[in-house]
Amino acid sequence: MTEAPQDLRDIVKGTIDGIIGFVETEVIPLEQKHKDILADERKLFGADGKLVPEIREAREKVRSKSGKAGYWAMFSSQSIGGGGLPVPVSIYVQEALYRKYGPGHLLMGWANGFITTPLIGSFVDGPSHMFTRASEAIRTDVVPSVIAGEKTVCFALTEPDAGSDLWNLKCKARKEGNEWVINGTKQWITNSPYADYAAVFAVTNEEMFAQHKGGTTGFLVDTRQPGVDTSTIFPIIGHVSSDCGSIILEDVRVKEDYILGDVDQGFQLSMMGISEGRLGYAGGCLGLAEWALDRSIEYAKERKTFGRPLAEHQAIQWMLADSAIEIFNAKYTALRTAELVEEYQPSGRVPIKEISIVKAYVMEMAGRVCDRAIQIHGAMGLSNEMGLEEALRIARTWRIPDGTSEMQRRTIAGRLLRGDVVF
Ligand SMILES: Cc1cc2nc3c(=O)[nH]c(=O)nc-3n(C[C@H](O)[C@H](O)[C@H](O)COP(=O)(O)OP(=O)(O)OC[C@H]3O[C@@H](n4cnc5c(N)ncnc54)[C@H](O)[C@@H]3O)c2cc1C
Incomplete structure (x- = not known):
């Protein structure tokens, strides 16, 4: 893969700087305010299984502000009022967010069993690409409020x-x-x-x-x-x-x-936006794996056994290296596939095999990296405090929704056997 063109790099940098600034000013203070509730699931959910009103309100506030700031719908089609940012940007943005913040940020999603975030709408909760094919009535009555982050x-x-x-x-x-x-x-x-x-x-x-x-x-x-x-x-x-x-x-x-x-x-329609969605989620998983590797490197330098930092034991070094090898492969597989989505778009083609490769590989990779991170941390890795067990649960969850790993392999094999053998 060639290096991203300068204008794309500028968009990525501007978007990441902007959204991190937004999280710091609009999200983190709310998380601080509600930290007691967020830290205890027995306080977080009511008897009906729903989030308690304070947290729902906080999430709604974040979503509405994100809508106004242009982040909620930034990856949706411009034809329905979205920002129309290119697919590779979604990978870089999600990667940056999850690398910086890791799991455990409920208002941002992906924590405590949540996979939606009030920061950025996706095809499962927001202004999906499906709306580009909606009737005029839906486009008039519903789409504007979904783009604005007022409705989900x-x-x-x-x-x-x-x-x-x-x-x-x-x-x-x-x-x-x-x-x-x-x-x-x-x-x-x-x-x-x-x-x-x-x-x-x-x-x-x-x-x-x-x-x-x-x-x-x-x-x-x-x-x-x-x-x-x-x-x-x-x-x-x-x-x-x-x-x-x-x-x-x-x-x-x-x-x-x-x-x-x-x-x-309907089935044709249901696939619309899933490609972009899968790649965005892959970016999140990538960031999560990088976050887990970052924590592992820090801990390996700090923790001593047998008179030396863990980082000096070859067994630990190999685990770090294996995670780096997998993250690097996953990142460039996802980015190249995102480029293909963009390249193919004018002709209406979709890089089906490649998207399935990304969905299977990146989600499974994140599980292996989080598992190694727990191993490197010993008992600390299992404590709820570190967030590593939550990262592993997230990565584990992702092998099921949006097409299981087995279904991705079925798709890949089907494409290969029909002659799609170009890599
Ligand atoms: C957290 C979460 C969020 C979700 N969100 C949504 C959502 O928003 N909207 C939505 O519509 N759905 C959603 N789903 C559902 C998800 O898409 C399905 O769970 C998934 O497609 C698998 O279907 P299943 O659970 O019925 O498993 P099954 O289809 O029963 O499969 C069971 C197991 O058998 C394997 N298997 C099945 N058939 C084959 C085969 N031919 N060859 C080899 N292995 C096979 C599967 O890979 C799996 O391991 C969500 C699921 C989860 C866990």
Whole structure:
């Protein structure tokens, strides 16, 4: 990969400096104010599994200010009012944030079981690329508030019987007059407890669906309307709660034009923005791994055993070196793939194989680096104080959502066997 062009480097630097300044002035003081609640999950969540009002308000405040400052929607398409920043910038920005702050910053997300952040909207909670294909009604009524960070969305595709195998969806929508009526259950939906709107994917043409030729449609559902139940929240990976829950839809009526994309082409639409989203999350994972390596280097220099710093023991040096090798590989794999996304965009092509390689490799790499960091820290690595165990939990979580590691390998192998063997 060649070095990033000067104008891109300027955008990256300006964006990183700006957002770190924003975090320091708008986020850190709020975290300080609520530090007692943030430090104890029993205080953080109410009996309903939702964040307590103080923290919800704080997150809303951050999101709204981030919207006004232009960070919340900076990676969304300009055609819907977003900042339209190039995909490589999202990798650099997320990397910088997670390297600097690590896990454990609830208001920034990725901590205590959360994977959304009120700082930057993503395809699971904010102004997704899907909105570029929304009807005029949605673009007028909904998109401006989502771009501004006043309202949030969730992406409701997975169901109890359909995760990797989406051809097993059971949620259905039928047309009645000038409305659609939706019935079904969505599960493991990030931001479902808080979202104002849900992008719900339902089967609309049984015949096409049975032949795996389409047959699903994306609808925008107002989560406050009758028939929508978002009260179930799942505790995840040792946490008391999370931001991930289910959505039960019973005879939910949606206006005819509250559709995202074309009727019966929902799966195509659901992939929009996922590529960019996966690469942005990869940037976050990369930053998290770098943060864990930074902590490991510091500790290895400081902690002494057998009369010498850990850093002088070859076994420890090798762990540091192995992490550096993997981080370097992961970083340039992700950045080159982001360049390909940009290069291919005018032709409508997507570097599918490469995005799957990034999703599988970077998330797995982060797990290995965090695990080594814990090993280097000994018992200290396991203490909740260091944040390393939280980093490992985050990295571990990421091998499942947004396409498991196995599904990525399935995609990669499928592409190879169809002749896509260029690297
Ligand atoms: C924290 C979190 C957030 C999420 N957020 C969202 C969201 O916002 N919106 C949304 O729609 N969904 C979301 N999901 C759901 C997520 O996309 C699914 O969990 C994921 O796609 C896997 O589906 P599953 O859990 O049903 O596992 P399954 O599909 O049942 O798979 C179980 C295991 O079998 C493996 N497997 C399955 N089929 C094969 C095969 N053919 N070959 C080899 N191995 C196979 C899988 O890789 C996995 O290891 C989220 C999940 C989590 C954990």
